[in-house]
Amino acid sequence: MFAIIDIESSGGNPKKDRITEIAIFIHDGEKVTEQYCTLINPETYISPFITALTGITNEMVAEAPRFEEVADEIDSLTKGCVFVAHNVRFDYSFVANEFKRIGRRYQRKNLCTVRLSRALLPDLYSYSLGRLCEQVGIPVEHRHRAFGDGAATAELFNVLLQNDTYAIIQDALKDEIKQSILPPHLRREQLEDLPEETGIYYFRDERGKILYIGKSNNIRQRIISHFSGDMNTEKYHTLKQKIHSITYELTGNELVALLLESHEIKRWMPAYNQSQRRKKYRYGIYKETDALGYENLKISLLKLEGEPLFAVGSKRGAESILESLAEKHKLCLKKCDMEHNNETCSFHDIDVCEGACAALEDAVAYNEKLKIALIKYQYDNPDFVIVGEGRSPVERAVICVENGQYLGYGFFDEATEQSYNFDQLKELVKPFPDHPDLHKIIRSFIKKNKKGQQVVYR
Missing domain, CATH: 3.40.1440.10 (GIY-YIG endonuclease)
Incomplete structure (x- = not known):
């Protein structure tokens, strides 16, 4: 059995926006045997743009049932069915997230009529629902309303079944868990x-x-x-x-x-995990300023000095990092704790080092190069929280770093914490041990600036 579904929504983000209308057509592989359609109160504002697109107004949904009031019917109607839609990930994500919002799981096999159409009806100029139906002679009434688009998708599904001489649909439905x-x-x-x-x-x-x-x-x-x-x-x-x-x-x-x-x-320490097993880092990279004003990097055992710029597993690993930084950013090997003689460094001899080891390079300019070189290993600000998606659409996650130390993470209800204040969010965090590996992960994520995350500084 197939459940051919179309939804209309208050926006395009299934984790934030809500369903405003849903239509379901139950198909037995030959014909539609049952149909269902209802407006849904999204419990959020419908913008003029969405109203212009769908024709659904805030007034139309004001007295409509909330999703939780129709969830049992939707769950029962589609149970044991394959979830079919045109661009199925969109519709499926909205339905699954509505169930998640009320503390329930919704899981169905998926079938996408866009992908099937490309396979079974090749060489068409467009595979959008309206253009596709136009090309195969399917009339579409009430475009961008759930019943109209759902009915058109059901007709399209009939066409696809008729053209499926090589059992492509059955192949798509093969048991993924053999x-x-x-x-x-x-x-x-x-x-x-x-x-x-x-x-x-x-x-x-x-x-x-x-x-x-x-x-x-x-x-x-x-x-x-x-x-x-x-x-x-x-x-x-x-x-x-x-x-x-x-x-x-x-x-x-x-x-x-x-x-x-x-x-x-x-x-x-699971036996079959090879990476991230290192519990302790032995060495640190430290920074100190010499008498001429040049900032020098130094490799030292942890706990013999103060807080390092960053920790490294071995001395050889630290040397490899510093040599790479020196070569890439034209730093001095002597000021990176790599050479300790009275001569100019070997990088100066091959015109990589610009003369800091002989006081030929301005100290301010050299220190600026070093600052740029160390960006990937340091935070712009040592006190911040990262706010991101939580385990449900109404929940947010918070990760906290204070004084450059990872404190841990926690979750909070978005409705109860409208202002993202560092000190307030810090109190929501469950403590976890700090570790250099965690800072690599956090710095990488901040650099990627992933959608949906917000960095709040103290």
Whole structure:
């Protein structure tokens, strides 16, 4: 059975915007057998732009049922059905997030009529719903309303079924969890019940001991990919034989998942995790100013000095980093703790160093080069929080760094914390141990400036 669905919404972001109308057409593979349509009160403002596009006004939805009032009917009507839509990720994400908002999970197989149309009706000039229907002779009434677009999609689905001489639709619906790829001691239901959400997951043995920890923006899909393709080596074949259960923890966004994954790997040291196992860093890179005003970098054992610019696992690793920085930014090897003789440095001899070792380069200019070189290893401001998506559409996550130290993360209800004040948000954070690996993750995320995250400085 297929549930052909179209929704209208208050905007284009399924995590923030809300459904204003939904239409469902139940199809048995030959014809539509049942249909359902209702306006939905989105409990948010519908902008004039959206009203101009859909014709749905704030007045029209004021007395309509809220999603939670029709959720049971939608869930029951589509249970056991394949979720079909034109650009299915859009409609499916909105429906799944509406269920998530009321504390329920909604999980269905997906089928996209855009992708199917490209495969079964090649060489058309456009695959937008309106243009596509025009090309295959399907009339569309009430465009950009859920019932009109849904009815057109149902007619299009009939056309696709008629043209599917090579069973492309059936291939698209093939069981993604083949029994042959499952670990022998893992129940199929465990995989089927995994969420399609962001978080970390644990592979455990028969006693519950953690064998492996991973993270993903889609836990279910990532774990299926592990078993279907990632575990072809002898080592991972052995892991597969040992897995008896899978547990997970949702994090809401990728940054929290990365931080928690790194913390948990160091905490439990799973045998099958190779990276991020280092618990302690032995060396630090420190900065000091000499008598001529040049800022020098120094490699030293941690705890022998004050706070380092950043920590490094080994002395050789520190030397490799400093040599690379010196070459890229034309720094002096002597002032990077790499050479200690009375001569000019070897980089000066090949015109890389611009003469700081012989006091030929202005100290202010040299220090500015060093500052630029160190940007990737330091924060612009040592006190900040990062606010991002939470585990539900009404929740936000907060990650806190104070005095350059990672304090931890927490979650809060968006409705209760309207102002993002550093000190208030800091109080919401659950404490976690600091570690240099975590700062690499945080700096990388800030640099990427990912959509949906906000950095708040003290």
